[in-house]
Amino acid sequence: MIEVRGLTAAYGRAEILFGLDFEAQAGEVLVLLGRNGAGKSTTLKTLMGLVPSRNGEVRLHGERIDGLPAHRIARCGLGYVPEDRRIFTDLTVRENLEVGRQPPRAGAEPWTPERLLRLFPSLEAMQSRLGGRMSGGEQQMLAIARSLMGNPRALLLDEPAEGLAPIVVDHLAGAIRELKAAGLCIVLSEQNLRFARRVADRACLIERGRIRASGTLEEVQPAYAR
Amino acid sequence: MSYASVLIQFLNGLASASSLFLIAAGLSLIFGVTRVVNFAHGSLFMLGMYLAVALAPGVGFWLAVPLAALAVGAFGAVAESLLLRRLYRAPELLQLLATFALVLVIKDFALWAWGPEDILGPRAPGLAGAVTIAGQRFPAYDLFLIALGPAVLGTLWFLLKRTRWGMLVRAATQDRDMASALGVNQKGLFTAVFGLGALLAGLGGALQIPREPATLGVDLQVISDAFVVVVVGGLGSIPGAFLAALLIGEIKSFCIGLGFSKLTLVAEFVVMAAVLVLRPWGLLGKVRAEVRGAGALEPPLRLPSRGALLGLAALFAALALLPALHAGYTLVLLTDVLLFALFAVSLHFIMGPGGLHSFGHAAYFGLGAYGAGLLVHKASASMGAALLAGPWLAALGAAAFGWFCVRLSGVYLAMLTLAFAQITWSIAFQWDAVTGGSNGIVGIWPSPWLSGKTAYYYLTLAACAAGIALLWRVCYSPFGYALRAGRDSPLRADAIGIDVRALQWAAFTFAGFFAGLAGALYAFSKGSISPETLSIPRSVDGLVMVLLGGIQTLTGPVWGAALLTWLQDAVARGVDYWRAVIGGVILALVLAFPQGAAGFLRERFAR
Amino acid sequence: MTVLAVKDLSKSFGAVHAVHGVSFSLAAGELLAMIGPNGAGKSTCFNLLNGQLAPDAGAIELDGRSIAGLAPRDIWHLGVGRTFQITATFGSMSVRENVQVALLSHRRRLWSLLPLAARHGCAEADALLARVGMLEQAERPCALLAYGDLKRVELAVALASRPRLLLMDEPTAGMAPAERDALMRLTTALARDENVAVLFTEHDMDVVFTHADRVIVLAGGALIAEGTPQAVRADTRVREIYLGGADD
Numbered sequence A: 001m002i003e004v005r006g007l008t009a010a011y012g013r014a015e016i017l018f019g020l021d022f023e024a025q026a027g028e029v030l031v032l033l034g035r036n037g038a039g040k041s042t043t044l045k046t047l048m049g050l051v052p053s054r055n056g057e058v059r060l061h062g063e064r065i066d067g068l069p070a071h072r073i074a075r076c077g078l079g080y081v082p083e084d085r086r087i088f089t090d091l092t093v094r095e096n097l098e099v100g101r102q103p104p105r106a107g108a109e110p111w112t113p114e115r116l117l118r119l120f121p122s123l124e125a126m127q128s129r130l131g132g133r134m135s136g137g138e139q140q141m142l143a144i145a146r147s148l149m150g151n152p153r154a155l156l157l158d159e160p161a162e163g164l165a166p167i168v169v170d171h172l173a174g175a176i177r178e179l180k181a182a183g184l185c186i187v188l189s190e191q192n193l194r195f196a197r198r199v200a201d202r203a204c205l206i207e208r209g210r211i212r213a214s215g216t217l218e219e220v221q222p223a224y225a226r
Numbered sequence B: 001m002s003y004a005s006v007l008i009q010f011l012n013g014l015a016s017a018s019s020l021f022l023i024a025a026g027l028s029l030i031f032g033v034t035r036v037v038n039f040a041h042g043s044l045f046m047l048g049m050y051l052a053v054a055l056a057p058g059v060g061f062w063l064a065v066p067l068a069a070l071a072v073g074a075f076g077a078v079a080e081s082l083l084l085r086r087l088y089r090a091p092e093l094l095q096l097l098a099t100f101a102l103v104l105v106i107k108d109f110a111l112w113a114w115g116p117e118d119i120l121g122p123r124a125p126g127l128a129g130a131v132t133i134a135g136q137r138f139p140a141y142d143l144f145l146i147a148l149g150p151a152v153l154g155t156l157w158f159l160l161k162r163t164r165w166g167m168l169v170r171a172a173t174q175d176r177d178m179a180s181a182l183g184v185n186q187k188g189l190f191t192a193v194f195g196l197g198a199l200l201a202g203l204g205g206a207l208q209i210p211r212e213p214a215t216l217g218v219d220l221q222v223i224s225d226a227f228v229v230v231v232v233g234g235l236g237s238i239p240g241a242f243l244a245a246l247l248i249g250e251i252k253s254f255c256i257g258l259g260f261s262k263l264t265l266v267a268e269f270v271v272m273a274a275v276l277v278l279r280p281w282g283l284l285g286k287v288r289a290e291v292r293g294a295g296a297l298e299p300p301l302r303l304p305s306r307g308a309l310l311g312l313a314a315l316f317a318a319l320a321l322l323p324a325l326h327a328g329y330t331l332v333l334l335t336d337v338l339l340f341a342l343f344a345v346s347l348h349f350i351m352g353p354g355g356l357h358s359f360g361h362a363a364y365f366g367l368g369a370y371g372a373g374l375l376v377h378k379a380s381a382s383m384g385a386a387l388l389a390g391p392w393l394a395a396l397g398a399a400a401f402g403w404f405c406v407r408l409s410g411v412y413l414a415m416l417t418l419a420f421a422q423i424t425w426s427i428a429f430q431w432d433a434v435t436g437g438s439n440g441i442v443g444i445w446p447s448p449w450l451s452g453k454t455a456y457y458y459l460t461l462a463a464c465a466a467g468i469a470l471l472w473r474v475c476y477s478p479f480g481y482a483l484r485a486g487r488d489s490p491l492r493a494d495a496i497g498i499d500v501r502a503l504q505w506a507a508f509t510f511a512g513f514f515a516g517l518a519g520a521l522y523a524f525s526k527g528s529i530s531p532e533t534l535s536i537p538r539s540v541d542g543l544v545m546v547l548l549g550g551i552q553t554l555t556g557p558v559w560g561a562a563l564l565t566w567l568q569d570a571v572a573r574g575v576d577y578w579r580a581v582i583g584g585v586i587l588a589l590v591l592a593f594p595q596g597a598a599g600f601l602r603e604r605f606a607r
Numbered sequence C: 001m002t003v004l005a006v007k008d009l010s011k012s013f014g015a016v017h018a019v020h021g022v023s024f025s026l027a028a029g030e031l032l033a034m035i036g037p038n039g040a041g042k043s044t045c046f047n048l049l050n051g052q053l054a055p056d057a058g059a060i061e062l063d064g065r066s067i068a069g070l071a072p073r074d075i076w077h078l079g080v081g082r083t084f085q086i087t088a089t090f091g092s093m094s095v096r097e098n099v100q101v102a103l104l105s106h107r108r109r110l111w112s113l114l115p116l117a118a119r120h121g122c123a124e125a126d127a128l129l130a131r132v133g134m135l136e137q138a139e140r141p142c143a144l145l146a147y148g149d150l151k152r153v154e155l156a157v158a159l160a161s162r163p164r165l166l167l168m169d170e171p172t173a174g175m176a177p178a179e180r181d182a183l184m185r186l187t188t189a190l191a192r193d194e195n196v197a198v199l200f201t202e203h204d205m206d207v208v209f210t211h212a213d214r215v216i217v218l219a220g221g222a223l224i225a226e227g228t229p230q231a232v233r234a235d236t237r238v239r240e241i242y243l244g245g246a247d248d
């Protein structure tokens, strides 16, 4: 579903990614593991078109998406949840969800606010609260829900479990498995093996902008734990 | 006043509130979404007026009005997509420079197309007469305007709060990148919003033609009114703009009705200052979350390299040796360049490291000039005493105004500084007995031993170089660092014991002092001062210098000052449409070097 | 010795009772973890303690002196350092300069106009950065740092005043496990060796149960449990609303 070949990216003069290759299938969760500053977030931002790629190819569902502006990439079916959540603070929860709305995709049950509130019940009571008035964890849930409103084929999650209460993390892991079962392709960046273990099908270890190891989590783990 | 005439004044106020609202709503909308302070909004209004006047004889008034509005809207959309769109990632306020260049270009375009004379528009067919209200006659057309304001308010409110498009606009207002990552085409959205805002301005202008003739001066007059309305109402709040338009419209109408038309301007700005001090976000405004995904990062301030210091020393030496080789007009021009460089550097001190965007810095330049001038003129002080004391008047003014200003931030602060500058200007302009009114003060000449061009040049060089060096040095001091800290993250600064407001207040006063020094030097170099020394265009010149040179660099304002002063001198003397030429040059520079001239050089040499 | 004593602290935002009648105390050298569901009021509590918000009711005493309602900057000068959940640093300054500004502020030198700030306290700043493991990146501007690195810069900044009380809002969020551990060991060392009282929130139960001396649990703005990590972990109410099956 997502195919990345030789991806390089830089912020101005500072090169961050040096030729990444990886791919993820529909119904699969790929975890990008890596320490602080390894380039996980940059990878996801580059896929989303928020950081321009220098070189290489990105394909979504066979279509090339590198070089497209972010909104076109989003409409091609890529959803994105940034690490700092980036909720629209002046919009209500309901409106935050509506901003993400895109037409349903053939062959998949469309996401509606109602369906999402079933996935994240704690948002139910605060539908008309302003985004800026929510706690960090509540914002995280809203950010994930918002990206699902676009009915994406593939979802990029940047450290989604960060800042969530353990019980919500449980719930999130369950939700991710549900999304996976629904055929979504999920690429997720994570430093925390505990959470990664619960959702990952495969993993790539990123170090200083390069892929150091890839395979199942068990195979990659030793290189990371070191 | 009788009851009836109060009523008529009130209705008059309502009618002018409507047209104020149209222009303010567009300005507020554009700012809310694109964070561009559109200085050209008044020019769009003016364009609407002229176009409607030009079209009306052919197609009739009622068709001319919408056509003119649409044409202005289309022009706005084109200007956004060709010009501003390239600048959203540039350091903040650079777009301001571009819109200011548009003011110049549009003004000369109107001059070229329609000539310098005022043009009277037609009456509105069907509404040309008057109705009798409480025994007095009141124009029917004004009743139509009174009804139009709320109608436009309702439409806009519905559009923004009840439609999906409006919701996307509000989302993109806060976080462009995130909105686009959710599939929102923000470019299209921004163009549409800019077009809509321009259309409203054009409509406001076109609807005005039965009431007043189309004139070239209307652009800046309207823009400063619109700024006041937008800020009093709360940026980005359309209902707020409506309320504020009512307030300001009524104040104007009653000032005129009661025979205090001289006080109109002051009253207007006093109301604004009062509202902002009591409600720093305007009547209906909200504290704004920071915009994300906009603007360029400022690089850290590095200590200058040995090479850079040597370069500056060489420049100083060259300037000091120049009179030996060359005299005459060059020295006069260079004197101007030097004191405007000091003015620009003092403005940069609060705008750059301080993050306090002052749109009214000329007030302190002017206070310095008037302080010195009055001492010489009224107290027969010597030049030395006047030069030393003048800047203190400026510092006093800056301390007084700054106390209010630092309670605000961002564009609110900018508008309040503008308001204070306007108040200072109108005092200088109207207080004939002391300031000499519009004639100003003449005969402020330097002491005999400094009266030669060369001697005065040396005085200016020494004072300005010392002032600039001091201001630069302070940027590297703990004070300068703390100032930048307060700008970067007030939250963090507060949490590590920094009293951000007190620092900003001190910086504002400090910068005011040096602007005043430049002003005092200016007074003696010209021999006379007039209210022009503290008018809006002078403040804008300061902004242009800082932004053109590069706000994120230390030396930028000096190059900006040199460039603009030279350009104004060279072009204004030789060319008919000199405003358009300067506007064009500014546009070209902005597009070519969005980091400013000095920023561009730094990028080149850092490579 | 009690450093911080909080009594009946309350704060509402309109109809939301974010913090409601919370009381606890904290001794020098102690690590107290505050846990609770998202939206329980933890960050709000922190904001009340460091003066970002003024409490509606209740008392806050630092070393026996009431600090409720003081401005954040005054509370900092009394010896309270804090890190934010959503990091706040000076983006246009280098990592070292961020610490230097904090040092300058601590020494009340911010009003001097002529010395070069960049030359002030370099060695101390570097020592602090070395402590949090950010020395290699000392020259980089904060605007360009990765999220986990920013958290460490914030800690170094908070330590610049040699605080008596350290408030850390999710200090290890966004860090790799090894760094998490290192950071928490550093925090423990601070508490033990320098007698700093530490209050922190965390959603990572590994961190909480390994490093905290005591745990308090907030839910819906009120304190619902308090005790040793073992006791809190065994509390059924806490398991039900917060922990879930996480520690199996």
Ligand SMILES: Nc1ncnc2c1ncn2[C@@H]1O[C@H](COP(=O)(O)OP(=O)(O)OP(=O)(O)O)[C@@H](O)[C@H]1O
Residues within 6 Å of the ligand: A011, A014, A016, A034, A035, A036, A037, A038, A039, A040, A041, A042, A043, A083, A191, C143, C144, C145, C146, C147, C148, C149, C174
């Ligand atoms: N805007 C930027 N300009 C320049 N460099 C940047 C920028 N943003 C990030 N970097 C640098 O790019 C590198 C990779 O950052 P990235 O945010 O991708 O790391 P990460 O793996 O997501 O780390 P973390 O787990 O801490 O979030 C880091 O060294 C960071 O300092």
Ligand SMILES: Nc1ncnc2c1ncn2[C@@H]1O[C@H](COP(=O)(O)OP(=O)(O)OP(=O)(O)O)[C@@H](O)[C@H]1O
Residues within 6 Å of the ligand: A132, A133, A134, A135, A136, A137, A138, A163, C013, C014, C016, C017, C018, C036, C037, C038, C039, C040, C041, C042, C043, C044, C045, C085
């Ligand atoms: N300014 C505000 N206005 C209204 N409600 C607010 C405001 N700030 C916070 N809240 C609400 O108060 C509650 C407590 O928020 P707080 O940020 O303290 O939670 P928290 O315990 O830190 O959660 P998390 O673990 O997710 O960070 C939340 O329900 C939040 O929505």
Ligand SMILES: [Mg+2]
Residues within 6 Å of the ligand: A040, A041, A042, A083, A158, C146, C147
């Ligand atoms: Mg990251």
Ligand SMILES: [Mg+2]
Residues within 6 Å of the ligand: A135, A136, C042, C043, C044, C085, C169
């Ligand atoms: Mg919190």
